[in-house]
Amino acid sequence: MTSNFSIKERSDGLFFFHYKDGFTFESGKEISELILAYECYGELNEAKDNVILIHHALSGSSHVTSHKKNRSNGWWDDMVGPGNPIDTDSYFVICINNLGGCYGSTGPTTLNPDTNRAYQTDFPIYTFKDIAESQKILLDCLGFTRIKSVIGSSVGAMVTLQMVIMYPDLFESSIMISSTSRAYASNIANRLIQSRIIKTDPEWKDGYYVKNPIDGLRTARKLALYTYRSSNELDDRFKKLEDINIRNMTLKSDVSEVERYLLYNAEKFVKKFDANSYLFLLKAMDLYDITDGLGKLPEDSVSISTRVRVISVNTDILFPPKQQEETYSILKPVSKNIDFIEHVSDYGHDTFLIEIESIGKYIVDVLEGK
């Protein structure tokens, strides 16, 4: 069977994979063309056996780190690159913008051929199975039949886990950092509030907006950011309140630098992220359950013979250690070689972006078979 696809490289090194055989979502909905944007780092060896697949987190893109054609910083600069823990002098790294995203891959901002305008909320509800399947199509087309390691953090690790379950023989090792195996009620609660915030913005217009509803998106992002750090970290970092003059105080006055911290980071996000893409991703996260509601993987459904490492951080309030312990418990009966690490840090969920040395060591050990 030959697949009908093309790959184009943009001047900044962003590749666009156009798959013209169409794509059928888990929901049964179909699109006539699948587009995935991806970037590559390092050199592919002749045997094509030095590939590392990285899965980006919620706000990330395929731009993991800077490269010759795009010098701008990536989201995991110090982790990936020549001489870094994921060493591009040895490995060929690929990172694909997830299906449903807004960094080049097919998603709510993509042109709907039926209407000749963006899908917006007409985009199909998608799941992590759809993301996994779409990435498998690309890897097949690239001729990557054996991946040295697949590594994801946060939402990225939800993709990683889904792919390991669906294609266990594709990966020589897999590493999942600060993630989960299913949607917990506490997370769903947080996400529904974020969704509702966006939808309260009068600019949202049921998703058929002309202008990204940034007021709502900004506040939703603040709520997400609030869960990315531990309360201890925020409390220690922004201990001092502003100099408050109660005589001049109004409802609009700031009282703590934490307000500017959240605003600054939320502002960066709304400049680059599309509200509908955010809403669809939140929904996909709500639908995530690696066991399809069974609570465990049927014994004959999957067998993982290669190395698996599950990493959690003790202060993570978004995906607390108990969620990763459950991931470990679910994988253990079907895995030959799995371990679980609870890393201690005050940086909460964001630790993988901050403590590069510690997290890098956990990764390097797996890559080196230690």
Next chain:
Amino acid sequence: MTSNFSIKERSDGLFFFHYKDGFTFESGKEISELILAYECYGELNEAKDNVILIHHALSGSSHVTSHKKNRSNGWWDDMVGPGNPIDTDSYFVICINNLGGCYGSTGPTTLNPDTNRAYQTDFPIYTFKDIAESQKILLDCLGFTRIKSVIGSSVGAMVTLQMVIMYPDLFESSIMISSTSRAYASNIANRLIQSRIIKTDPEWKDGYYVKNPIDGLRTARKLALYTYRSSNELDDRFKKLEDINIRNMTLKSDVSEVERYLLYNAEKFVKKFDANSYLFLLKAMDLYDITDGLGKLPEDSVSISTRVRVISVNTDILFPPKQQEETYSILKPVSKNIDFIEHVSDYGHDTFLIEIESIGKYIVDVLEGK
């Protein structure tokens, strides 16, 4: 000095205290008349020495429990009443709607005599010192010079603590449950998100609304509710997801009962609470610091000779135990008789509303001098 005041009782037993000497806020702003709504339970003895002052939490009112003239349920029904831990067969209980509230006391919904319409966002920024001072005025007018015990939970305990610091000799004992001594950055972060959600509602109109902006208020309340329980409790309670048919799923579909739980409870709230009153209270909480930024109470500023009990709950994510430990540490050097309890429960911040027996025992022991 005679004070110029009147007290009227409504048919449902809600008393309105009108203090006509005016009130000056910490900010320097003045109002010509202070109104405080309050309710009483049990009989005042002749010596007026069986008074218990209860401080209500954020969403609470003076209606602590049902009584002859108002049979509707209160917010602490099983805690207060004949034969209950706070036994109205022995004690005379009074609960005052906090200044700034929307259950009868002067607040943003009160008529501004200058404009002949509600203050709305023209209401003065107020602080917990203002709340404490306003309650002291009422207690003085009622001739209560010695209070058997002052008891508060959550926001209520912020009032309790403020009053104990300002009027240490007024109280024979004081109990503060699940609260804090100052605004922590993590709490400010959460509150600023709630404020922003309300202000994103197009109905808010800078606070000069005709119709309470319930969409924003509802979502803000969901976020508050989210912090009132531990994630473990939510996760255990709403473990099962809805029966999901991915083919019919849309962005609007529910995936978990937790969505209805939050909606149901938020809906109850928006029917009775005013958005501006909520915003001003959040700001007052942001400004709260019992030490005025010093980190401790100057040794000669206050001396508390009577019993003080600080109670925390191990799973409280809104005001985690470390915050109450700090309250205890701040009070310890100026208190003769203080203790600290870390109660173990899965119910998080809301425990004081749920585990009446355990929390009641901690209160009864103080009332009985045990």
